[in-house]
Amino acid sequence: MDFGPSDEPVALKILIAGGFGVGKTTLVGSISEIRPLRTEEVLSDRGIGIDDVEGVENKTTTTVAMDFGRITIREGLVVYLFGTPGQERFWFMWDELSYGALGAVVLADTRRLTDCFPSIDYFEQRGTPFIVAVNCFDGAEQYEAEEVRVALDLDPDVPVLLCDVRRRSSAKTVLVTLVEHSLRVLTASQP
Numbered sequence: 074m075d076f077g078p079s080d081e082p083v084a085l086k087i088l089i090a091g092g093f094g095v096g097k098t099t100l101v102g103s104i105s106e107i108r109p110l111r112t113e114e115v116l117s118d119r120g121i122g123i124d125d126v127e128g129v130e131n132k133t134t135t136t137v138a139m140d141f142g143r144i145t146i147r148e149g150l151v152v153y154l155f156g157t158p159g160q161e162r163f164w165f166m167w168d169e170l171s172y173g174a175l176g177a178v179v180l181a182d183t184r185r186l187t188d189c190f191p192s193i194d195y196f197e198q199r200g201t202p203f204i205v206a207v208n209c210f211d212g213a214e215q216y217e218a219e220e221v222r223v224a225l226d227l228d229p230d231v232p233v234l235l236c237d238v239r240r241r242s243s244a245k246t247v248l249v250t251l252v253e254h255s256l257r258v259l260t261a262s263q264p
Contacts, residue, residue, distance in 0.1 A: 080149055081149075082149045082150070082151065083149060083150050083151070084151050084152075084153060085150075085151070085152045085153070085175045085252070086152075086153050086155065086173050086174045086175060087152060087153070087154050087155070087174060087175055087176060087177065087178065087248065087251060087252075088155050088156075088157055088170060088171055088174050088176075088177040088178070088201075089101060089140070089154060089155065089156040089157065089177070089178050089180065090156075090157045090167075090177050090178065090179050090180070090192040090195070090196075090203075091178075091179050091180035091181060091182075091188065091189050091192055092180075092181075092182065092185055092188025092189055092191075092192070093188065094182070094185075095180040095181065095182045095185075095188065095189070095208055096180050096182070096208040096238040096239075097140060097156040097157065097180055098140045098156055099238045099239055100154075100156070100178070100180065100208075100238035100244050100247070101140040101141070101142040101154050101156045102140075102142070103238055103239055103240065103241050103243075103244045104142065104144060104154070104241055104244040104245060104248065105142025105143060105144065105154060106142075106143060106144055106145060107142060107143050109140055109141060109142040140154070140155070140156030141153070141154065141155055141156070142154040142156075144248075152248070154248075155170050155174075157170055157171075157192075167195060171195075171199065171201065174201060175202070175251075175252065175255050176201060176202035176203055176204075176251050176252070176254065176255035176258075177192070177196050177201055177202070177203040177204075177251070178203070178204055178206050178247055178248070178251050179192045179193055179196065179203050179204070179205045179206070180205075180206055180207075180208050180238070181205055181206065181207045181208065181221065181225070182207075182208055182210060182213070183207060183209075183210075183213055183214060183215075183216055183221070184210065184213050184214075186221070186224060186225070189205065189225070190225070193205070193225060193227070202251075202254055202255040202258040202259070203231065203251070203254075204231060204232040204233070204234070204247070204250055204251045204254050205221065205222075205225065205227065205231065205232070205233045205234075206233075206234055206235075206236045206238075206247045206250075207221050207233065207234070207235050207236065208236060208237065208238050209235050209236065209237055215235075218233040218234055218235055219233070221233050230258075231254075232250050232251075232254050234246070234247065234250055
C-alpha cells in the first residue's frame, strides 16, 4: 500500500501493557520520536498494601493514566503508542485506551511473571492481537521464549520474544513483531 500526499493519512494505535514496573514507560520513551507524554506520579503511602513492589523495590513512580508516544513510519503513516497503567486500580482506563488498537504488546518480567496474566486475559477475551515481550532485566534469571510460552500457557501462534526495552533497536523489533502478527491475524479473519 503506497500513500501519496493526497491520500488520507493512516494512524495505527498500539497498546503497551503489562504489570507494575515491567518497563512500559521505558519502552514508549526509547522508541518515540517525540518527547513522550507521561503521567508518572511518585509512589505514596496511599499505595502501601495496594501496590505490590516485591521485585521492583527501587521503583519510585507509577503511571496513573497512560504514556503516549509517536513514530512516523513514512509520510502518511504514523504509529501512536499508548502505555497502559499496570496497577489494578487504574484498569478502568483500559477499555478507552484499547478502542481501535491494531494490537498490543504485553511486557513480561520473569521475576513477576504472573503480573502479565491480567493483560493476556484482557486481550484474549476481546480478540485483540497481542504478543508477549519478555523484558530481560539485569540480574534476573534468563529463560528461553518457549519456556515463557509454556509458563503463560499461550497459544502457539502468539509470538513470544526476549527484549531490552531500554534499547531502541530492541523496542523496534518488538513493535515490528506485533504489527506483523496483527496483520496475519487480521488477514486470516477476512472471508
